[in-house]
Amino acid sequence: MPSHEKKKSTTQIPPPPPPPPAGPRSPLSSLTSRIRTALPERFFLSAPEKPRDPAPEGVYFFYGTLLDPGMLVEILGRDNSPELRPAFIEGFDCKLWGQYSALTPCSDASGRGVIKGAAYRVGSSEDAEKLAEYETHHYMPCPCEIKYIDDIQTPIAEKGFGFVFVGNKMDLKDGIFNLRAWRKLMGKK
Template identity: 35%
Template sequence: MRPNTRPSPMVRKFIRANASADPPRPLLLPSSDNSTENAWPQDPIRDEYCFLYGTLMDPDILSKVLGSSKPLPIMRPARIIGYEIKLWGQYPALLDKPLHPVDGIVCGLLSPTQLDRLAAYETDKYCLRACLINVLNNDSSTEKTIEGVSFMWNGRQDELREGTFDLKQWRKNRQLRELDY
């Protein structure tokens, strides 16, 4: 009888995972300085780019959600094509709509924990989905296109209404609500 030389199912799973793992992505969103302290790690954590729209474009909100005392990840103006915004109460919801653009920001996340914190903030009404993100120049032209993720509406369509989200107006309304306390 020949001994079993086949790797265990767990070892085969790790071999498959490592064989199909994507190589580290190059740094596409340069930091504001060149210090090694702020350089994004390439291994073992793979950087992920997230397209954010709505309240998460507010640096104060994003900082609270990410729960980090470190500086926020680099944020750049961005656009995704093939989507539209509708409103769920005062909050925007991203839906598919061919050839239609949605503006927001792209943010480089440093850890899986940050993505988990964003998902908790978004609730089960939103789900994470892959998308192509156009990183914009100051004149709104596309500098480059990168792969990333965004939070799409995951609720019922009848919960949404037509409308747009205005970050400046949302900030004003938020300040007024805080004054009422």
């Protein structure tokens, strides 16, 4: 090898050492110790994805993000807003799963929880599947009786479906879903 050529070094530089531990009064130290000692059920646990039956056609009760007509247009691939009819269901509670609403069977003995929302007639199995895919495996269509609030149209009540939360109940918290705030958070007008 000629003397003017230099050999390339094959030595790798080791990574820098980890930062020193936070002092006992550091908020990071407190947070780190709480995380390390927390029970596993305190963390978000995703529901295992289970095979589900195809989503049925019929009337669906919406109570959260699906109350947004623009969201329905996007999910269903429509050109115009679908017709939503004001309605309510009984026997369910509504909690929050992160920023999303989560319908659950009523937790009190009376079973008289009332959830207001809107109903939409899903006319094809393809549309029902699109809605089920949007809701993810954390929700499943569940039969319910939908009661209409408007006095103009008939029927005043009919059998239908609502997407019920089937994920880890430990991930739910009490709270009220605010569609206007959610739209703002998502950058929608």
